[in-house]
Amino acid sequence: MCSxxxxxxLEDLNAAQxxxxxxxxxxxxxxxxxxxxxxxxxTHRVAYLIREAGIDPGHILAVTFTNKAAREMKERxxxxxxxxHAADLTIGTFHKVCARFLRRDVIHLGRERDFVIYDSDDQExxxxxxxxxxxxxxxxxPPRAIHSAISSAxxxxxSAAEYARLNRxxxxxxxxxxxxxxxxxxxHESNAFDFDDLLFETVRLFQQHPxxxxxxxxxxxYVLVDEYQDTNRAQYVLIKQLAAQRRNLFVVGDNDQSxxxxxxxxxxxxxHFEEDYPDAQVILLEQNYRSTQSILDVAQAVIxxxxxxxxxxxxxxxxxxxxxxxxxxxxxxxxxxxWVVDEIAHLVLQGDYRLGDMAVMYRTNAxxxxxxxxxxxxxLRYQIIGGMRFYERxxxxxxxxxxxxxxxxxxxxxxxxxxxxxxxxxxGRTEEALYRWASELGVPVYQALQVLAGPDRTTARSVTDADxxxxxxxxxxxxxxxxxxxxxxxxxxxxIDSLITAREQLDLVGLVDTILERTHFRAALxxxxxPDEGEERWRNVQELREVAADYIYxxxxxxxxxxxxxxALVADVDTLDEQQDVVTCITLHQAKGLEFPVVFLIxxxxxxxxxxxxMDEKDKLEEERRLFYVGATRARERLYLLYxxxxxxxxxxxxxxxxRFLASIPQELIKPAMKRPIVSVPPQSYSAAQRKVSRFAxxxxSRFAxxxxxxxxxxxxxSTVRFLPGQAVRHHMFGEGIVxxxxxxxxxxxxxxxxxxxxxxxxxxxxxxxxxxxx
DNA sequence: GGCTCGATCTTTTTT
DNA sequence: AGATCGAGCC
Numbered sequence: 001m002c003s004x005x006x007x008x009x010l011e012d013l014n015a016a017q018x019x020x021x022x023x024x025x026x027x028x029x030x031x032x033x034x035x036x037x038x039x040x041x042x043t044h045r046v047a048y049l050i051r052e053a054g055i056d057p058g059h060i061l062a063v064t065f066t067n068k069a070a071r072e073m074k075e076r077x078x079x080x081x082x083x084x085h086a087a088d089l090t091i092g093t094f095h096k097v098c099a100r101f102l103r104r105d106v107i108h109l110g111r112e113r114d115f116v117i118y119d120s121d122d123q124e125x126x127x128x129x130x131x132x133x134x135x136x137x138x139x140x141x142p143p144r145a146i147h148s149a150i151s152s153a154x155x156x157x158x159s160a161a162e163y164a165r166l167n168r169x170x171x172x173x174x175x176x177x178x179x180x181x182x183x184x185x186x187x188h189e190s191n192a193f194d195f196d197d198l199l200f201e202t203v204r205l206f207q208q209h210p211x212x213x214x215x216x217x218x219x220x221x222y223v224l225v226d227e228y229q230d231t232n233r234a235q236y237v238l239i240k241q242l243a244a245q246r247r248n249l250f251v252v253g254d255n256d257q258s259x260x261x262x263x264x265x266x267x268x269x270x271x272h273f274e275e276d277y278p279d280a281q282v283i284l285l286e287q288n289y290r291s292t293q294s295i296l297d298v299a300q301a302v303i304x305x306x307x308x309x310x311x312x313x314x315x316x317x318x319x320x321x322x323x324x325x326x327x328x329x330x331x332x333x334x335x336x337x338x339w340v341v342d343e344i345a346h347l348v349l350q351g352d353y354r355l356g357d358m359a360v361m362y363r364t365n366a367x368x369x370x371x372x373x374x375x376x377x378x379x380l381r382y383q384i385i386g387g388m389r390f391y392e393r394x395x396x397x398x399x400x401x402x403x404x405x406x407x408x409x410x411x412x413x414x415x416x417x418x419x420x421x422x423x424x425x426x427x428g429r430t431e432e433a434l435y436r437w438a439s440e441l442g443v444p445v446y447q448a449l450q451v452l453a454g455p456d457r458t459t460a461r462s463v464t465d466a467d468x469x470x471x472x473x474x475x476x477x478x479x480x481x482x483x484x485x486x487x488x489x490x491x492x493x494x495x496i497d498s499l500i501t502a503r504e505q506l507d508l509v510g511l512v513d514t515i516l517e518r519t520h521f522r523a524a525l526x527x528x529x530x531p532d533e534g535e536e537r538w539r540n541v542q543e544l545r546e547v548a549a550d551y552i553y554x555x556x557x558x559x560x561x562x563x564x565x566x567x568a569l570v571a572d573v574d575t576l577d578e579q580q581d582v583v584t585c586i587t588l589h590q591a592k593g594l595e596f597p598v599v600f601l602i603x604x605x606x607x608x609x610x611x612x613x614x615m616d617e618k619d620k621l622e623e624e625r626r627l628f629y630v631g632a633t634r635a636r637e638r639l640y641l642l643y644x645x646x647x648x649x650x651x652x653x654x655x656x657x658x659x660r661f662l663a664s665i666p667q668e669l670i671k672p673a674m675k676r677p678i679v680s681v682p683p684q685s686y687s688a689a690q691r692k693v694s695r696f697a698x699x700x701x702s703r704f705a706x707x708x709x710x711x712x713x714x715x716x717x718x719s720t721v722r723f724l725p726g727q728a729v730r731h732h733m734f735g736e737g738i739v740x741x742x743x744x745x746x747x748x749x750x751x752x753x754x755x756x757x758x759x760x761x762x763x764x765x766x767x768x769x770x771x772x773x774x775x
Numbered sequence: 776g777g778c779t780c781g782a783t784c785t786t787t788t789t790t
Numbered sequence: 791a792g793a794t795c796g797a798g799c800c
Contacts, residue, residue: 065789065790066790067790093790094790095790096790119790120789120790195789195790196790198790199790259788260788260789262787262788262789263788263789263790363786363787363788364786364787364788365786365787365788366785366786366787367786386788386789423776423777425776427776427777428776429776568790569790570790571789571790572789573789587787587788587789588788589787589788589789590788590789608787611786611787611788612787613786613787614787614788623788627788648791649785649786649791650784650785650786650791651791651792652791
């Protein structure tokens with residue numbers, strides 16, 4: 001058994017990891033603390049199954065939550081077992097795997113296999129349509145709220161009919177039930193699935209068609225699931241279905257890192273694994289290979305302060321104590337960001353780290369703004385994960401909408417998107433009339449346009465209805481359009497059809513180019529947004545074209561559908577670039593699964609972490625705590641904790657207090673004060689600073705004591721600064737201002753000045769010709 | 776049908 | 791504070 005290969009697969013693993021890797025059959029639960037080598041266990045186990053147990057790679061299915069995690073597994077397996085074997089494995093996200101199953105077998109559910117996938121924007125648009133159809137007011141019934149109720153229902157595997165049956169308590173539920181039903185009908189008409197449908201419909205397919213399920217059970221004899229604590233009901237059932245026959249189910253997770261309850265993840269799935277599978281073997285991975293003991297102690301202190309759960313892990317490491325975790329209070333979010341950026345610059349200048357080693361993590365995307373501004377002002381390269389997603393930009397979605405319509409003209413949402421992009425005189429009223437007319441006919445809008453064109457027209461693509469019958473265009477109801485509108489609509493139809501025809505001769509990039517040329521896309525962007533923003537948006541479109549170029553090596557028919565599917569299912573974190581030497585700014589949620597030598601956790605304040613909307617319920621509060629835990633355990637060597645004294649949100653500024661989670665960290669784990677001659681309080685803020693000092697004096701939280709107004713006596717960096725904080729200065733262009741801080745950077749003195757008229761600037765004293773003046 | 780202005784909302788986290 | 795949306799105007 002212990003061949004040379006096996007020993008090679010096992011030699012770098014600790015005892016617990018080895019045990020996990022070597023169990024071939026039966027259910028296994030691996031509880032893996034952060035940094036305990038969970039991905040390594042997953043990949044080595046797959047390799048072990050193939051190499052040592054002789055399992056055909058085609059029989060192995062590994063499911064993850066992000067494409068990034070899937071990609072990582074694939075790459076590592078590629079290295080472990082070689083390209084040929086790796087290519088036969090099925091590794092993908094839940095959504096991707098389900099989409100693949102549905103492409104193959106959705107016909108059993110009476111649906112077409114060339115379905116499109118609606119993202120959240122499409123979903124919202126469709127929901128707006130639903131509300132209009134049902135004569136409901138968007139103000140009273142916000143589309144997103146309704147959709148979120150439906151989404152939760154789908155995650156719980158509750159169908160529209162069941163929802164109506166189960167939720168009769170309130171009028172609101174009644175409304176949701178009606179919307180749910182209509183929403184599904186419209187999805188069906190557009191031959192579309194939303195994200196939740198991919199899971200739900202796959203489960204339904206397996207439930208209603210046992211032979212189909214049996215086929216997949218026979219194929220996937222070994223099932224592995226990553227981040228099992230994040231599974232929702234639908235995912236849980238899906239996995240249960242697949243593993244029901246062979247029961248070779250290997251799940252890896254960490255209840256302490258469960259942070260997705262808000263989107264339906266049910267922590268009970270992992271907590272009750274042993275009840276679902278009484279013969280399960282449970283393995284704890286507690287040795288951490290990532291962080292220093294200092295970092296682990298802080299993380300552990302916070303997580304242990306919460307209500308204790310099942311499966312308590314005690315993390316330990318051989319990495320040594322390392323640098324103490326430090327805590328800093330910024331004056332406001334800008335000062336907080338400034339401090340972070342200063343420290344980043346400091347670490348880089350000292351030569352200890354590269355920009356790419358560092359990450360700034362926060363609870364809400366909005367917090368990235370101050371950080372971005374500070375990084376930009378300092379000229380440090382960075383990437384922001386999330387926020388406005390690339391694939392959600394209007395110009396990108398417009399191009400994608402063309403591609404989707406070409407692929408599936410029944411897609412009403414995409415068709416509606418491009419009616420008037422570029423402007424061609426099909427406005428809201430025409431669109432509405434067309435939609436209503438199509439509803440009357442009971443066909444997708446595209447088909448209604450064909451009817452409008454008359455029976456003689458040669459169609460580029462014949463569309464069949466759900467019964468598989470070509471719709472009879474003999475006696476259409478009178479169309480509501482005058483001659484001019486009709487002509488406009490028919491020109492549009494002809495345009496779409498010509499693109500559909502063009503597709504046959506072109507590869508994906510050719511098709512994109514054709515769309516862009518024939519819509520005069522660039523000119524339209526310039527016209528709409530002006531030369532600067534227009535060009536910027538055009539560059540985004542070019543970037544999309546670059547992405548499309550990756551697909552032209554596929555078979556021509558597969559290019560478009562594969563592209564559309566992958567584009568629909570990318571997550572922000574999938575776009576994270578680890579190769580580039582840039583600072584990463586990322587939300588705590590997205591940071592799960594990542595690691596960085598240096599991590600800054602910012603905004604550790606009541607109301608942000610824990611978030612104000614998650615403070616009142618115990619369960620939600622505990623999830624916030626785990627969020628802190630996830631963030632802290634991303635750090636390998638240095639962890640910085642920050643909060644701001646006051647913060648502006650929604651245009652309102654208010655005083656905030658440090659997160660309660662900080663209070664559960666023993667004082668001795670925290671480095672008492674920062675010793676860097678950078679941070680200062682401008683004179684005009686003294687009153688605020690004093691208030692703050694008195695507040696801490698009153699509360700006797702001495703470890704929060706700040707040294708803002710003190711220029712430290714750090715010794716290794718002899719200070720020859722000529723400008724001290726508070727000094728009034730004049731600049732030939734910026735006018736008069738107050739020095740905020742100053743320090744020596746590479747032989748020059750870098751002075752930060754707050755100019756009365758021009759705001760804060762960062763200047764090099766040798767070049768700036770700053771003049772001292774008396775205030 | 777497209778424009779400007781003011782009212783209103785945003786910010787929890789996402790496949 | 792900034793973006794988005796709607797009403798009212800051209």
